[in-house]
Structure formats: C-alpha cells, structure tokens
Amino acid sequence: MKAMDMRDAKHSKPTSRLASTRERIDRSAYELFSRHGIRSVGVDTVSARSGVAKMTLYKHYPSKSALALAFLRRREELWTRSWLQQEVERRARTPAGRLLAAFDVFDQWFRRPNFEGCSFIKALLEHSDKGHPVRKAAKANLATIRAFLRQLAKEGGVRGADAFARQWQMVMMGSIVAASAGDKDAARRGKEMGLLLLAREGIA
Amino acid sequence: MKAMDMRDAKHSKPTSRLASTRERIDRSAYELFSRHGIRSVGVDTVSARSGVAKMTLYKHYPSKSALALAFLRRREELWTRSWLQQEVERRARTPAGRLLAAFDVFDQWFRRPNFEGCSFIKALLEHSDKGHPVRKAAKANLATIRAFLRQLAKEGGVRGADAFARQWQMVMMGSIVAASAGDKDAARRGKEMGLLLLAREGIA
DNA sequence: GCATGACTAGACAGACCTGTACAGATAATC
DNA sequence: GATTATCTGTACAGGTCTGTCTAGTCATGC
Numbered sequence: 001m002k003a004m005d006m007r008d009a010k011h012s013k014p015t016s017r018l019a020s021t022r023e024r025i026d027r028s029a030y031e032l033f034s035r036h037g038i039r040s041v042g043v044d045t046v047s048a049r050s051g052v053a054k055m056t057l058y059k060h061y062p063s064k065s066a067l068a069l070a071f072l073r074r075r076e077e078l079w080t081r082s083w084l085q086q087e088v089e090r091r092a093r094t095p096a097g098r099l100l101a102a103f104d105v106f107d108q109w110f111r112r113p114n115f116e117g118c119s120f121i122k123a124l125l126e127h128s129d130k131g132h133p134v135r136k137a138a139k140a141n142l143a144t145i146r147a148f149l150r151q152l153a154k155e156g157g158v159r160g161a162d163a164f165a166r167q168w169q170m171v172m173m174g175s176i177v178a179a180s181a182g183d184k185d186a187a188r189r190g191k192e193m194g195l196l197l198l199a200r201e202g203i204a
Numbered sequence: 205m206k207a208m209d210m211r212d213a214k215h216s217k218p219t220s221r222l223a224s225t226r227e228r229i230d231r232s233a234y235e236l237f238s239r240h241g242i243r244s245v246g247v248d249t250v251s252a253r254s255g256v257a258k259m260t261l262y263k264h265y266p267s268k269s270a271l272a273l274a275f276l277r278r279r280e281e282l283w284t285r286s287w288l289q290q291e292v293e294r295r296a297r298t299p300a301g302r303l304l305a306a307f308d309v310f311d312q313w314f315r316r317p318n319f320e321g322c323s324f325i326k327a328l329l330e331h332s333d334k335g336h337p338v339r340k341a342a343k344a345n346l347a348t349i350r351a352f353l354r355q356l357a358k359e360g361g362v363r364g365a366d367a368f369a370r371q372w373q374m375v376m377m378g379s380i381v382a383a384s385a386g387d388k389d390a391a392r393r394g395k396e397m398g399l400l401l402l403a404r405e406g407i408a
Numbered sequence: 409g410c411a412t413g414a415c416t417a418g419a420c421a422g423a424c425c426t427g428t429a430c431a432g433a434t435a436a437t438c
Numbered sequence: 439g440a441t442t443a444t445c446t447g448t449a450c451a452g453g454t455c456t457g458t459c460t461a462g463t464c465a466t467g468c
Contacts, residue, residue, distance in 0.1 A: 193397060
C-alpha cells in the first residue's frame with residue numbers, strides 16, 4: 001500500500017496504518033509539548049509515549065523542528081480554532097459579548113487541575129533567536145488570534161480595530177501569565193478590564 | 205589571603221581577587237541568562253564568557269541551579285529595585301503618577317535594540333514542574349513586584365489594593381509579552397489601560 | 409623561602425540529545 | 439505465496455550538558 005493511496009478516500013479503510021501512526025505521533029507530541037514546552041521534551045520521549053519507533057517518527061518528520069512546527073499547527077487547530085473560537089461563538093452572539101466570553105472560556109481553562117498554559121507564548125519565549133522557525137511560527141499563531149479579535153472588534157464598530165485587538169490580546173496574555181503564576185482568578189480580572197475597554201468604545 | 209579577610213573591609217584592596225571573580229561570574233551569568241533564558245545557556249558558556257575556569261565557578265556555586273537562583277536574586281536587585289522602582293519613583297511623585305510611570309519606563313525598555321524581555325516570566329514558563337526551585341523563585345520575584353504595586357495602590361487610596369495590583373501587573377506582563385512578540389507600542393497600549401483602571405478608582 | 413589558598417587549563421565521566429543504520433517483523437496487495 | 443512498503447527494536451555516532459578530577463600557576467602572608 002502506498003502512502004498516497006491512503007489519503008485518496010476511495011479505499012475502504014479510513015484509518016490506515018500510516019494515518020494512525022502519524023496521528024499517534026501527533027497526539028503524543030501535542031500532550032508533551034503543550035504541557036512541558038518544546039525544548040524540555042526529547043524525541044525519545046515522544047517516541048516512547050506514542051509507542052512509535054523513533055525511526056518511524058523520523059520517517060514522518062525529518063527533524064524535531066518539523067515536529068515542533070506541526071505541533072504548533074495542531075495547537076492552532078485544536079486550541080485556537082476548535083476550542084477558543086468555537087466556545088466564544090457558542091457562548092455569545094454580539095461582538096462585545098464574544099470578546100468578553102473569551103475570558104469566561106479562560107476562567108474554566110485556568111481552573112482545570114492540569115492547566116498547561118499558552119503554548120504560543122511559551123514557544124515564543126523559549127527561543128531568543130528572532131530568526132528561529134519555531135519562534136516565527138509562534139508569533140504567527142498569536143497573530144491569528146489577534147486577527148480573530150480584530151474581526152470581532154470591527155463587527156462591533158470599534159474605530160481602530162487593530163489597536164483595540166492588540167490591547168485586548170495583551171489583557172488575555174497577561175491573564176494567562178498570571179494564571180501560570182498561580183492566580184486562579186486571572187480570567188475574572190481580565191474580564192473586568194475588558195469591560196473597561198468596551199465601555200471606552202461605547203459598545204457595552 | 206583567606207576568604208574571610210576579603211570581606212572584612214579592614215584591608216587595603218577593595219576589589220580582592222575572590223570578589224572580582226565572583227562578580228565576573230555573576231555579571232556574565234546575568235548577561236547570558238537575561239538574554240537567552242536559563243535553560244538555553246550552559247555552564248561552559250558562562251565560564252567562557254566570564255573568563256573564569258569552570259572549577260572556580262563550581263567553587264562559588266555548587267550547581268547550575270544555585271547559579272540560576274543567584275541570577276534571579278541579582279535580577280531583582282538590578283532590574284526590579286535599582287531600575288524599575290527607582291525610575292518610577294524618580295519620574296513621578298503621586299501614587300497614580302508612579303503607577304503610570306511604570307509604562308513610560310517600559311516604553312524606553314521596549315524600544316531598546318537589545319530588549320531582552322522579562323527574566324521572571326521566562327524562568328516561570330521554562331519549568332513546568334511546580335516544585336522546581338527556579339520556578340518558585342521566579343514566582344516570588346513576580347510577587348515582589350506586585351507588592352510594590354500594591355503599596356502604591358494603597359498610598360493612592362485604592363480599595364482592594366491587592367486585586368488592583370494584580371490587575372495592574374497583568375497589564376504590565378501582557379505588555380511585556382506583546383513587546384517580546386514585536387509590538388514596540390505595547391507600553392503605550394498598557395498605559396492607556398492603566399488610565400482606565402485609575403479612572404475606575406477615581407484617582408486620576 | 410615557604411606554606412596556603414584561590415584560580416586555571418584541560419581532560420573526563422555519565423547522562424541526555426538529535427539523527428542514523430540495520431536486520432527483522434508485519435500486513436496489504438498482486 | 440511472493441512482493442512491497444511500513445513499522446519495530448536496538449544499537450550507535452556525534453554532540454551537548456552538568457559536574458568532577460588533576461596537575462600546576464600565581465599571589466599573598468608568615
């Protein structure tokens with residue numbers, strides 16, 4: 001069976017061996033990198049946790065950097081889009097309500113016993129070299145979140161939606177760092193500041 | 205010459221060999237750890253940069269962890285107290301003015317070409333293990349800053365000075381992370397939110 | 409002059425890291 | 439059943455990391 005055939009969707013078995021192997025790698029990398037950061041986790045650990053031999057892992061990803069970049073893509077897919085954005089849109093209808101809802105979502109997140117923190121901020125701060133691919137990717141991941149906030153601001157009629165989104169994201173990131181330092185009420189504090197920002201714009 | 209004699213200050217030479225050696229270690233560790241984080245920098249690098257032999261370094265600090273903790277103490281001394289707090293108190297007289305001045309100080313910081321970011325946040329996020337000494341120390345360093353903010357809030361007559369200080373610090377940390385991601389105007393955005401917080405308290 | 413104590417240079421152990429080599433097992437397709 | 443591609447287990451190369459050892463240098467105090 002060739003690799004290309006498995007993605008064709010014209011064969012009977014949806015979970016072919018390759019797909020399931022890669023998925024096992026991705027899932028384990030996600031769990032480990034999101035909890036401990038990228039630099040702290042070795043390839044051997046990902047291999048052991050996933051039950052996939054290291055050689056197979058290197059067949060799927062040519063280097064740890066490639067695996068790290070795949071992790072950040074998955075984090076954006078699972079955390080940013082499928083979780084944060086979905087939850088925000090589910091919880092409120094109006095743009096202002098959705099912006100505020102982000103802090104309600106964070107509140108539940110911060111109170112989870114296994115709260116892991118923000119992988120994008122961690123990845124950004126892990127690498128001081130500005131040209132490092134992982135750092136650049138993390139920066140782009142943060143920009144994706146900001147674009148979502150900017151869109152909400154625009155829909156809410158905020159003038160200077162970009163500046164507003166940057167301020168809103170600053171509060172979000174500040175609350176995440178505070179929560180990482182142990183402040184379980186960081187989301188509530190962030191929401192209060194969000195209310196002040198919305199009041200300034202006259203849309204709450 | 206014995207070690208104790210050098211710290212007695214009753215001898216003629218103020219910069220004895222031991223003191224200068226330890227100072228060279230501390231200075232190099234400070235430069236390297238503050239720029240690249242603790243985990244990214246090896247003991248050999250500190251040794252090479254300081255011009256102090258590795259064995260001598262291990263005579264002064266029994267482990268890299270001890271060196272890292274000494275770095276965090278020095279960071280608190282040089283960055284928190286001698287720089288941030290001093291500058292804040294120099295630039296303004298009133299509590300509210302001083303709280304806001306923190307963002308003016310940050311503004312100059314963020315615009316430095318060699319802006320290095322916050323060592324306490326970096327150290328906190330580098331270690332996922334909550335019991336790690338470096339992580340606990342970094343958390344304490346952040347608490348020191350918060351105590352300073354709380355004192356200013358108290359002097360300004362803020363009710364709920366602790367909650368206020370936590371919010372203020374969240375904005376400060378959010379602006380630092382934003383600046384680390386490349387937003388040179390992060391301090392100005394933070395100051396705007398500070399103004400909203402002060403206005404809410406009715407002290408600006 | 410000589411003992412003492414700080415420092416140096418380099419080698420080294422042992423652990424861990426990324427990435428590779430190789431021989432064999434497994435499973436799907438012809 | 440033979441072929442083919444994927445995956446496995448283990449071992450290994452070469453690098454880096456923390457921490458130690460040793461032999462020797464240098465300055466100071468007696």
